[in-house]
Amino acid sequence: MIKGLAVLSFSFLLGMWCGQLLGAWLAINTNVGGVGFAMIFLLLSKEFLSRKGWWNGELEFGIEFWNKLYIPVVIAMAASLNVKSALSSGWLAIIAGILPVLLAFWVFKMLTGKFNPTQR
Amino acid sequence: MSELTQVIDKNGLIVAFLLVGLLTWLTDLFSKKILSSRIPGSAIAIFLALVFGYLGGVLADGEKGLADLPLFQGLSVLGGSMFRDFAIVATAIGASFVLIRRSGLLGLISLILGIGVFFISGVAIAWMMGYRDAVSLCTIGAGACTYIVGPVTGGALGASSEVIALSIGTGVVKTIAVTILTPVLARKIGLDNPGAAMAFGGIMGTSSGVAAGLAATDSKLVPYGAVTATFYTGLGCLVCPSLFYLLLKAIVD
Numbered sequence: 001m002i003k004g005l006a007v008l009s010f011s012f013l014l015g016m017w018c019g020q021l022l023g024a025w026l027a028i029n030t031n032v033g034g035v036g037f038a039m040i041f042l043l044l045s046k047e048f049l050s051r052k053g054w055w056n057g058e059l060e061f062g063i064e065f066w067n068k069l070y071i072p073v074v075i076a077m078a079a080s081l082n083v084k085s086a087l088s089s090g091w092l093a094i095i096a097g098i099l100p101v102l103l104a105f106w107v108f109k110m111l112t113g114k115f116n117p118t119q120r
Numbered sequence: 121m122s123e124l125t126q127v128i129d130k131n132g133l134i135v136a137f138l139l140v141g142l143l144t145w146l147t148d149l150f151s152k153k154i155l156s157s158r159i160p161g162s163a164i165a166i167f168l169a170l171v172f173g174y175l176g177g178v179l180a181d182g183e184k185g186l187a188d189l190p191l192f193q194g195l196s197v198l199g200g201s202m203f204r205d206f207a208i209v210a211t212a213i214g215a216s217f218v219l220i221r222r223s224g225l226l227g228l229i230s231l232i233l234g235i236g237v238f239f240i241s242g243v244a245i246a247w248m249m250g251y252r253d254a255v256s257l258c259t260i261g262a263g264a265c266t267y268i269v270g271p272v273t274g275g276a277l278g279a280s281s282e283v284i285a286l287s288i289g290t291g292v293v294k295t296i297a298v299t300i301l302t303p304v305l306a307r308k309i310g311l312d313n314p315g316a317a318m319a320f321g322g323i324m325g326t327s328s329g330v331a332a333g334l335a336a337t338d339s340k341l342v343p344y345g346a347v348t349a350t351f352y353t354g355l356g357c358l359v360c361p362s363l364f365y366l367l368l369k370a371i372v373d
Contacts, residue, residue, distance in 0.1 A: 012209050022362065023276075035205050035272055039212035039354040046213065066210035071162045071328070072140045073207045074267065077199030078169035078292075079176070080187035081285040092249045092260070093286055097293025100241040100264050101301060101324070107237050108323045109309040111230060112316050 004062025007049070011041035132194025140198065143168060162328050163295045166267065170289060183281050201275055208268055211327070212354060226315060227348045230322030235356050238264045238325065239364055242290065254369040256283045261368075262360040263287025264294065266326045269356035276361035295329035302333025311337065314344040321345035325352030 019034020042063070049055040128135055147168065148161035169186075176186030187196035197203070242264025243257050251257050259279040263270025263286065270287025273279075279287075302324075306312065311320055321330045321344065330349040334341045 008206070008210055012206055015209065016205070035208050035354065035357040037358070038205075038209040042209055042212045060213065063210050063213045066207050067213050069203075070207035070211055070268075071165075072137075072144060073199060073203050074288075075140050075143060075162075075165050075169045075199075076136055076195045077204055077271065078166050078267075078288055079173045079192070080185045080196040080199045081170070081173050081281060081288060090289070092246065093263075093289035094293055095249075096242050096245040096260060096264050096290045098297045099245060100238045101294055101297040103241055104234060104237050104323050105301065105305055105309055107233060108230075108311075108320055111226075111233065111323070112310050112319055 001058060001062040001065075004059040004064075005066075006062075007045050007059065008042060008063045008066060011045050012038045014038065014041050128191060133197045134194070135191070136194030136198040139192065139195065140165075157332070163292065163299060163332070166288075166292050167296070170285070170292065173285070185285075205272070208272070208353065208357070227318045227322050230319040231325075231348060231351055231355055234323035234325050234352060235265055235359065237323070238294075239356075239360065243368065251283075252372070254365065254372045255279050257372065258360060258365045258368050259283050259287045260290060261364070262356060263290035265291070265356040265360065266353050267291025267295065268353050269360055272357045273360040273365075277365060291326070295326045298324050298326055298329030299332045302330075303337045306337040311341070314341065317341035317344035318348045321349035322352065325349055325356070327353065 015038020016034040018037040022037075046055060049059070144161065144165050147165040151157055151161035151164055173185030176182075176184075176189055176192065180188035182188030184196050186192045187194075187199075239261040243261035245264075246257050246260040251260065255274075255277045256279060258277060259270060259274035260283065262273035267288045268291070270291050271284050274284035274287055302311070302320075310316055317334060320334070324330050324333075324345075327346060327349045330345045334345045
């Protein structure tokens with residue numbers, strides 16, 4: 001379990017470092033895309049370890065645990081946010097949450113119509 | 121009683137595990153028994169957490185929502201940026217290179233298209249509602265992608281707590297909208313085969329919304345939608361605070 005966690009931590013730190021470097025390079029002085037980089041490193045690590053035959057269920061469990069924990073973390077985060085002030089412009093959240101979804105359904109229909117005409 | 125208070129004060133993070141666990145338990149039960157899983161338990165839990173955050177803000181008059189109350193202070197640790205980013209990275213494990221290759225061009229196009237559509241329309245709506253600074257616009261646009269891309273982007277760009285909360289609220293509304301609308305519109309938009317489900321996951325992005333929506337449509341389609349949806353948040357976290365922010369900044373300034 002702890003080995004999987006170590007792989008995850010390694011990917012995480014490496015990704016965060018890249019994000020920090022990219023941020024410094026772009027002169028924004030914050031972490032830019034560190035999470036995304038870390039995800040890529042995690043997938044590459046998994047691929048590498050699988051090829052070597054070192055990947056196993058025990059290893060995966062350490063990462064899977066955190067994978068499952070992400071919704072609880074988001075719940076905790078939601079509860080510790082300044083929702084009170086956000087609600088003063090509450091309609092924005094509702095409109096910006098629903099309108100793009102309707103638009104995306106339309107885009108999806110266009111996309112599959114173009115790419116998959118024979119499959120249906 | 122003072123002994124219990126001491127224990128709670130010293131073990132904030134453990135208290136947070138208990139609280140979030142209880143909330144998830146109740147909302148899962150509510151989702152299954154009363155709504156027959158039409159809205160995923162996690163979406164309800166996040167929504168309720170925002171409500172509690174609001175109540176906490178009213179009661180404590182602070183900036184950290186419910187976590188400003190001593191009893192709930194551990195929530196700001198569990199929901200802090202370290203745990204948040206760590207857990208998000210771990211979700212990448214659900215995807216595999218083989219399946220990505222199989223989803224191929226259509227999945228990639230749908231991912232880029234999906235992030236673009238949600239980001240641009242989110243920014244446009246925020247602009248219409250009176251936001252003018254690039255950081256807030258970018259954070260809300262990212263929130264229109266998912267409730268994770270929003271706060272990650274906002275955190276990276278140093279957006280205010282209110283704007284970050286707004287971006288999460290937007291993302292949660294999106295998750296609920298996708299969950300409800302997917303089974304309703306599936307037939308009309310031709311969402312009835314694995315290839316279409318992959319494209320759908322890429323365009324909609326919200327993993328829980330896509331998974332729940334597809335489960336209500338045809339449970340065989342769930343893994344295909346989830347494969348591409350997993351990448352949406354990672355890709356969004358990569359491009360929103362970097363490329364999209366720089367483009368937006370160039371336009372706004």
